[in-house]
Amino acid sequence: MSILKRSATLGVLILVSLVVSVSSLESSATDASIASNSQGTLPLTLPLKQVAPGQASVIQYTAIGTQPSQRFSHLQLRLGADGKPTGGPTSLQLPTDLGFVPDFAWPSPTGDYAVLMRPVEPGGIPYVWNRRTGKTVSVLSQYGGGSFFGWHPDGRRFLLWIDSVGFWLIDAETQAKAMLANPNGPVQGAAISRDGKTIAYVAYNLRKAPDEIQYALWFVSSTGGDAKPQVDVGGVSYLYPHSWSPDGNRLIYYGSCAPRVGKGTPPAGGPLCILDLRTRVLGPLRIPYAGYEPNWSPDGRYVAATGFAPNGPSCTKSERLQDASDTCLYKGKSAFIADTKTGQMEEIGAGIAPVWSPDGSMIAFLSKRGSTPDVWVYNRAKHESTQLTNDGQNKVGHGNLMWRLEVKK
Amino acid sequence: MNRSLGLQLVLGLCILAGVTWFLVTPKMTSAQTARFLASPYYGIVGVNGGYSADHPAIDYDMHYQQVLADASGNVTRVAWYNDSQECHQNANVSACGYGLHMYITHSNGYVSRYGHLSATAFPLGTTSWSVNGGVVIGTSGHTGWSTGPHLHFEVRNASNIAVDPASLWKDGASFGHPLPAPANSGEFVADDTPDNTGGFQKGRGGLFQVYCPPEDCLFWNRETTVGYAGDMYHTMVSGTWPDYWAAWTPAIPAEANYEVFVYVPINYATSWQAPYTVQHADGAVTGVVDQYGLYDQWVSIGIYRMVPGSWVFTIDNTGESVSFHCGQGQWCNLGVDAIKFVRRDTLYQPHWRGGQLWTRNVPIINGAPQWSSASAWVGPGSVSYLPGSDTLQTENFFMAGSTLWHQIWRGNQGWYRSLPTTRGQIDWSSSGWSGPIPIGGLPGSGDMQTQTDFVVGSTLWQPFWRGNQGWYRTVPIVNSQPQWGSASGWTGPMPITALPGSGDIQTQADYTVGGTLWQSFWRGNQGFYRTVPIINGVPQWGSASAWSGPQPLTIWPGSGDIQAQSGFTIP
Numbered sequence: 001m002s003i004l005k006r007s008a009t010l011g012v013l014i015l016v017s018l019v020v021s022v023s024s025l026e027s028s029a030t031d032a033s034i035a036s037n038s039q040g041t042l043p044l045t046l047p048l049k050q051v052a053p054g055q056a057s058v059i060q061y062t063a064i065g066t067q068p069s070q071r072f073s074h075l076q077l078r079l080g081a082d083g084k085p086t087g088g089p090t091s092l093q094l095p096t097d098l099g100f101v102p103d104f105a106w107p108s109p110t111g112d113y114a115v116l117m118r119p120v121e122p123g124g125i126p127y128v129w130n131r132r133t134g135k136t137v138s139v140l141s142q143y144g145g146g147s148f149f150g151w152h153p154d155g156r157r158f159l160l161w162i163d164s165v166g167f168w169l170i171d172a173e174t175q176a177k178a179m180l181a182n183p184n185g186p187v188q189g190a191a192i193s194r195d196g197k198t199i200a201y202v203a204y205n206l207r208k209a210p211d212e213i214q215y216a217l218w219f220v221s222s223t224g225g226d227a228k229p230q231v232d233v234g235g236v237s238y239l240y241p242h243s244w245s246p247d248g249n250r251l252i253y254y255g256s257c258a259p260r261v262g263k264g265t266p267p268a269g270g271p272l273c274i275l276d277l278r279t280r281v282l283g284p285l286r287i288p289y290a291g292y293e294p295n296w297s298p299d300g301r302y303v304a305a306t307g308f309a310p311n312g313p314s315c316t317k318s319e320r321l322q323d324a325s326d327t328c329l330y331k332g333k334s335a336f337i338a339d340t341k342t343g344q345m346e347e348i349g350a351g352i353a354p355v356w357s358p359d360g361s362m363i364a365f366l367s368k369r370g371s372t373p374d375v376w377v378y379n380r381a382k383h384e385s386t387q388l389t390n391d392g393q394n395k396v397g398h399g400n401l402m403w404r405l406e407v408k409k
Numbered sequence: 410m411n412r413s414l415g416l417q418l419v420l421g422l423c424i425l426a427g428v429t430w431f432l433v434t435p436k437m438t439s440a441q442t443a444r445f446l447a448s449p450y451y452g453i454v455g456v457n458g459g460y461s462a463d464h465p466a467i468d469y470d471m472h473y474q475q476v477l478a479d480a481s482g483n484v485t486r487v488a489w490y491n492d493s494q495e496c497h498q499n500a501n502v503s504a505c506g507y508g509l510h511m512y513i514t515h516s517n518g519y520v521s522r523y524g525h526l527s528a529t530a531f532p533l534g535t536t537s538w539s540v541n542g543g544v545v546i547g548t549s550g551h552t553g554w555s556t557g558p559h560l561h562f563e564v565r566n567a568s569n570i571a572v573d574p575a576s577l578w579k580d581g582a583s584f585g586h587p588l589p590a591p592a593n594s595g596e597f598v599a600d601d602t603p604d605n606t607g608g609f610q611k612g613r614g615g616l617f618q619v620y621c622p623p624e625d626c627l628f629w630n631r632e633t634t635v636g637y638a639g640d641m642y643h644t645m646v647s648g649t650w651p652d653y654w655a656a657w658t659p660a661i662p663a664e665a666n667y668e669v670f671v672y673v674p675i676n677y678a679t680s681w682q683a684p685y686t687v688q689h690a691d692g693a694v695t696g697v698v699d700q701y702g703l704y705d706q707w708v709s710i711g712i713y714r715m716v717p718g719s720w721v722f723t724i725d726n727t728g729e730s731v732s733f734h735c736g737q738g739q740w741c742n743l744g745v746d747a748i749k750f751v752r753r754d755t756l757y758q759p760h761w762r763g764g765q766l767w768t769r770n771v772p773i774i775n776g777a778p779q780w781s782s783a784s785a786w787v788g789p790g791s792v793s794y795l796p797g798s799d800t801l802q803t804e805n806f807f808m809a810g811s812t813l814w815h816q817i818w819r820g821n822q823g824w825y826r827s828l829p830t831t832r833g834q835i836d837w838s839s840s841g842w843s844g845p846i847p848i849g850g851l852p853g854s855g856d857m858q859t860q861t862d863f864v865v866g867s868t869l870w871q872p873f874w875r876g877n878q879g880w881y882r883t884v885p886i887v888n889s890q891p892q893w894g895s896a897s898g899w900t901g902p903m904p905i906t907a908l909p910g911s912g913d914i915q916t917q918a919d920y921t922v923g924g925t926l927w928q929s930f931w932r933g934n935q936g937f938y939r940t941v942p943i944i945n946g947v948p949q950w951g952s953a954s955a956w957s958g959p960q961p962l963t964i965w966p967g968s969g970d971i972q973a974q975s976g977f978t979i980p
Contacts, residue, residue, distance in 0.1 A: 064501055100463070103503050120463055121554065121561060122490055122506030122524065142570055144465050147504050163490075163506075164520070165569050184536070186506075188492045204534070214534070214728075235533075235649055235728025238493045254493065256648070256730050271733055291494030318635075318676040320704060329495075398495050398502040 055405050056080050057357060059364050060092065060107070061375055062400040063393035072396070074105045077388055078406060083362050083377070089389060095129050095136045102127070104400060106148060110155035111407030113172035120144035126160060128172045139175055140165070149190040149201075150241030152222070159199065159241075161187045167201065169222060180224035188215060189239035194248045197222055202237045202253065205229055217253065217275070231275060231282075232256075240293040241399065246300040250340075251275045254289065257282045272305060274340060286345050287336045292353040292397050297360045302337050304354040304363050309334040309347065326394045330368040335378070337363070348378045349385050353397035358405045364388070366395050375401070445517060446479045446564070446577045447542050447837040457559050465571030466522075466563035471549040475668075475709050476560055478513055478546050479521050479574070481829075481836050484538040486512035487531050487697065489681065490524075490553050494734060497681060497701055500556045507561065508553020509681075509699050513540060518567030519577070523547065525555045527703055528671065530711030532695040533682055533728070541829055541836035545668065548708040552699055593751055593772055597659035597667075600747040601642050603631065611642060611655040611745065616724055628653060635705075636674040637747035643677040645740035648730035656722035657748035664690065666979075667715045667750040671696075673703035678744020680727045681734045685748075688720050689713035700744050701734065712753055721748050756922055758783075758976050761801055762962075763969020766790035773978065778922055786966040796824045796842045803859040803916060806977040809869065810889020813979065818857045821848040830979045852880050852899045859973070863919040865926060866946020871896075874914045878902035909956045910935050920976035928953075931971045935959035 056078060063073040074092040077085050092105055094116065102116035103124060112131050117124035118138075122145040129136045140146065140162060149159040152169065161167045166182045167190070183203035190201035198219055205216035206229065215237040216229035234256030243251050257273030272285040272294055285294075287307040294305035308314060314332030335354040337346045348354070351367030363378045367385075374389040395401070450469050458468035490496070490506030499505045507524030511531065514520050527550025531538050540546065549560040564574045599608035605622060611629055612620040621629055628644045635641060644653045661667065669687050678700040686695040687710065696710030713719070725743045735741035754773040759766060767788030772779045792801050799820030807814050813835055816825040824844030829836050848857055855876020862871050869891050872881040880901030884891045905914055912933020919928050926948050929938035937958030942949045962971060 103501075117503065118463070119503040121466060121503070121563070122510075124503050144571055145506065147506070162569075164565070185486065186488050186490050234730060236492050236730070236733045238491075254733075271730060289494075316676060317679050317701065317704075394501075396501050398493075398499070398504065 055358070056086070057083075058404055058406050059375060059377075059388065060105075060400075060402040060404070061366075061389070062104070062396040063391060064396060065393060072101055072103050073393070074102070075389075075391075077375070083357065083379070085388060089391070095134075098127065098136060104148065106151065106158075106402075107404070108151050108155045108158070108172065109153070109404070112155060115148055115151075115158055115172070117146075117148060122163060123147045126158075126170075128170075128175065130172065137175060139170055140168070140177070147187070149187075150192055152192050153194060153196040157222075159190055159192055161190065161201075163187075167199075167220075169199070169224070178222075178224050180220045180222070181218070181227035183218070183227075188237055189241075189243075189253075191239055191241055191243035191251070192222070193244045194246055200239060200243065200251055202233060202239045202255070203229075205232055215255070217251070217255075233273075242293065242295055245296050246298060249276060249278050250300075251277065252285070252294050252296070252303060257284045272303070274303075285338050285340070286343060287338050290333045290352070293399055295355050297337075297356050298358065299360055301341055302339055302360075304335060304337050304348075304356060304365075306333055306352045306354065307336045307347075308332055309350065312350075326368065326373055329394075329397065330366075330373065335363065335365040335367075337380075349376070351376060353401050354378075355401050355403045357403050364401060364403050366397050366401060444577050445515065445519070446521070446574060447477075450477075450560075450562075457557075460573045460575065465573075466524075466561050467574055469549070469560040469562060471560045472558040473527055473703075473706055473708060474549050474560075475545050476523055476526065476547045476549055478540050478542050478544050479562070479564075480513070480515055480542040482513040482515040482521070482540060482542075484511060484531050484535050484540055484546070485514040485520070486510070487529050487533050487535040489533075492734075496553060497699075497734070498552055498555055500554070503554050505554040508555060509550065509697070510553070510561075511535075511546065513546075519572070520565045520569075521574075522561070522563040522565065524561030524563065525552050525559060526550050526699075527552065527558075528696060528698045528708040528710050530694065530696045530709075532684065533697050538694075543830075543835050543837060545709055545711045547696070547710070550699060550702060550708075552702055593753075595752040595772075597661050597750045597752075598637075598747055599657035599659040599749075600638050601636070601640060601655070601745055608658040608660055609655070611653070613653045615651050616654050616722065617656075626653070630677070632674075632677055635676050636744075637672045641674050641677065641744060641746040643742045643744045644725055646680050646727040646729050646743050647725045647740070649726050649728055651724045651726040653743070654722060654724040655745040656720055658718065658720040659748060659750040661715055661717055661719070661750055661752075664714065664716045666712055666753045667719075668712045668753050669696075669710050669721060670707040670749040670751060671698050671710060671721075672707050672747040672749065673698065673700045673705070674744055674746050675704040677742050678703070678746070679735050680729060680741040680743050682727050682729065683723060683743055684727060685710055685721055685723050687711065687713055688722070690716045690719060701741070707749060715750060719750075754978060756920070756976055756978050757806075758974070759804060759806070760786075760965060760967075760975075761792075761804060761973040762965065762967045762971045764792055764801065764972070765967050765969075766792070767966045773922055777925075778927075789967060792819075795819070797822055797845060801972050802857045803861075804973040804975055805860050805862055806975045807862040807864055807869070807920075808977060808979065809864055809886055809891055812889065813977065814862070816860065816862065817973075818848075818860060821857050822846065823848070823857075835979060848875070851875065853878050853902055858914045859916040859930075861917045861919045861975070863921060863926070865921060865943055865948050868946070870919070872917065872919070874905075874917065877905040877914055879905070879914075905932070908932065909937050910959055915971045916974045918974040918976050920978070922978060927976065929974065929976075931962075931974065934962040934971055936962070936971075 058076050060076045075089040077089050080086050100118045103119045104117040107114045114129040116127045126139045127136050143162045143165050146160050146162045151158050157169050166179045169178045185204040188202040202215050205214040215233050217231040218229050220227035237255035239253045252274050272289045287305045290306045290308045292306040312332040315328040333352050335348045335351045350369045351365040354363045354365040367376045372392045373394045376385045378385045455470035457470045458464050496505035509526045510524045526547045529547040551558040564572050566572050602609045613626045629642050633640045680700045683698045683700045684695050729741050756771040759768050767786040769784045769786045771783040797819040802818040805816045813828045822845035824842045826842045853875045858874040860873040867886045869884040880899045882897045882899050884896040910932045915931040917930040924943050926941040937956045939954045939956045941953040
């Protein structure tokens with residue numbers, strides 16, 4: 001059909017356009033709308049966190065209670081070096097004097113700090129707990145609605161966006177704040193590179209005409225003030241806290257990357273895209289993406305993500321998705337592993353929100369293959385999954401399932 | 410009983426009474442007060458969540474209802490707060506934020522935020538679009554970090570610090586002067602049809618390039634088990650490339666203000682951001698509808714001045730490419746079903762007695778007030794939001810072009826303000842009060858009793874009563890502006906004995922609806938009314954109806970003596 005031919009032609013043009021956009025990645029132009037660093041840069045030169053193979057680890061997750069005062073329970077499971085639980089789940093030892101239940105709790109990679117989020121629309125007010133002092137302080141408390149976008153590899157700073165206020169790198173120890181940028185419009189996710197020098201984020205593409213919503217992938221250095229859009233990513237896009245590959249050469253995001261094909265033609269991949277910063281090439285990941293954060297394997301070769309199970313049942317709109325019960329969060333969804341080298345894909349089982357173990361040998365994910373939503377672990381060598389929790393409570397799948405090394409102090 | 414034309418004219422002139430303060434050319438006050446917001450929902454809809462440190466906003470209990478701008482300003486944001494798939498609606502993830510939301514930035518730097526919407530009257534990506542206070546800007550909903558349908562209404566100051574909206578309402582914490590929502594004055598629906606008839610058309614290849622039929626359109630899928638009247642069409646969206654389109658032209662009879670509603674079926678309509686462009690009498694604007702979260706519902710995308718032939722279209726370039734928002738390795742579906750124009754010609758009737766205010770609206774169909782369909786009275790409201798002190802003597806509204814003039818007298822001192830209107834709504838925030846103006850410049854003597862200004866054709870009539878004697882004058886209107894320097898001299902005094910009833914005059918309300926002038930007054934707490942036809946912009950006093958009445962005061966809400974009454978419609 002002619003319509004399909006025209007579609008394919010246009011798709012190629014779009015792809016060419018995207019590649020051309022990527023080719024300007026090293027442009028030195030600075031966007032004039034970016035505010036300068038208002039509170040100075042941080043003189044931190046902390047060593048980056050290194051993975052210690054064979055070390056005990058901790059899986060952290062958040063359960064959803066029915067009582068307002070117990071709405072969120074932040075729990076953790078300790079696993080030995082063999083990847084097996086050494087006991088039952090325990091509550092994350094959060095400060096007792098908060099006066100509120102955090103909806104999110106993110107320990108720093110070193111365990112020295114934790115960001116706790118007091119929910120205030122449209123996001124939250126962050127509090128920082130300092131393990132050394134035992135104190136908890138609020139940060140930018142005058143502004144409601146912050147979004148946490150991850151820890152800096154130095155284990156001390158973290159990324160926070162507050163709508164219309166700014167995009168900040170904040171020192172958990174001193175609460176010093178470096179404004180990286182002040183994006184116009186919502187920030188659709190952000191990520192810090194593994195070397196800690198560059199922050200990527202998705203925000204309005206200011207080069208587009210007014211009233212045409214188009215997003216771009218922006219880059220800004222960790223000292224701030226030099227933000228610039230680099231890649232057009234279309235009308236809908238999102239970036240995740242762990243979007244950078246471990247070697248810092250690639251970024252995975254949710255956006256436009258595959259050439260458009262005609263209506264009715266099965267998609268070749270996407271909408272998870274991988275941008276190779278060395279070759280400037282964009283490529284789709286084949287996982288039939290179904291939401292939640294994708295995660296790189298520690299060796300940087302594989303990506304684990306949530307996708308729709310082939311031929312599996314899925315919720316339809318008539319099941320009133322807006323009031324979706326936990327059934328619709330899990331129905332027809334599977335955890336997948338995609339090999340970015342060969343393009344092969346492996347379905348590891350029904351579930352959502354997969355995360356890698358620190359050594360890459362296992363994957364934790366949430367699944368309702370039993371009667372209740374629980375944490376399961378997939379052993380890559382044995383190709384088998386094991387149920388870790390059985391508490392009967394739903395779990396938060398959006399960025400709250402973590403598998404991190406145990407930190408001994 | 411035969412009445413001479415002369416007597417009729419005299420009686421008409423007696424009924425018309427004038428006002429003094431326009432002897433002095435009105436001046437607009439420009440001072441920006443701290444209180445600048447209207448409170449369009451206060452006392453009308455319930456509140457789920459009040460303002461607090463943990464919730465620096467007001468959650469109104471509004472299930473897919475009209476959302477009104479709280480004050481004039483610029484629409485500086487229309488967007489999804491978080492585009493990740495799990496954030497269409499998620500009660501457990503605060504990072505999902507406002508969902509579909511919009512911001513209005515006001516001239517004082519304050520920003521009002523409207524969250525969890527299901528539809529907007531402006532396109533995604535809007536960064537600057539001027540709006541007046543009170544206009545319909547969208548429909549409430551249940552998107553983003555939300556536990557149920559509601560409107561999240563939040564105000565930030567110029568430093569982006571949240572502020573309690575109640576501290577910014579011009580009316581203070583009292584009820585103030587909000588009006589009931591515009592009344593339904595007739596509906597006109599255009600539904601999808603297989604053969605492009607009945608005001609519906611669809612096609613492909615870009616907007617209006619190819620029509621289906623006669624061409625076959627493979628990807629227009631018809632469903633006959635869901636949708637308005639049991640059927641609908643849908644097609645997968647196509648990213649940023651316009652291809653499949655549909656258009657509706659409801660058959661309205663004449664130029665009027667209409668609210669545009671989109672019907673979203675329970676299935677097969679799943680785009681988060683379906684665009685609907687309204688081609689109205691004054692231009693075009695594209696609204697956005699979250700089809701994914703709506704189930705067999707009508708949602709509003711604004712009120713516009715329409716003429717016969719005004720239409721709405723949608724197209725499949727929603728910005729959502731394959732797998733975006735809807736998963737399953739597929740495109741979201743653009744659902745195409747019915748469009749409804751709801752006429753919004755409305756008569757508003759503010760009414761004061763015993764120092765308290767009530768308001769109601771009355772739909773107008775074919776130029777006739779539908780009294781039996783009047784809304785319930787809303788109130789009581791406090792007089793405290795009005796300038797001055799002492800007992801309220803009279804309140805009057807009249808329209809000159811698109812400007813609503815609002816006048817009061819209390820303590821024998823007068824105040825006035827002028828308020829722009831658009832799309833059938835009033836921008837209550839745009840002008841401060843001017844005054845006080847002393848009564849000494851008016852003819853006659855005694856306390857001010859009532860004033861009722863009204864426009865017929867290109868003439869402003871200004872009647873007033875003081876000391877039970879009436880005067881009036883006329884002022885020509887050119888280009889919607891009263892020409893105060895060309896006002897006639899005052900005519901009068903007219904004796905109260907020419908009017909039916911007995912007792913002191915309390916209030917008089919004159920207003921036009923279509924081709925009819927309605928004249929009502931109260932004396933001795935008894936009411937009377939009559940109608941006067943208008944031909945070629947001139948009241949036909951000799952053809953006025955007989956007076957009806959007396960009406961007892963008991964049929965009106967509140968208690969105490971009647972003080973003021975007014976009536977007005979907004980174009």
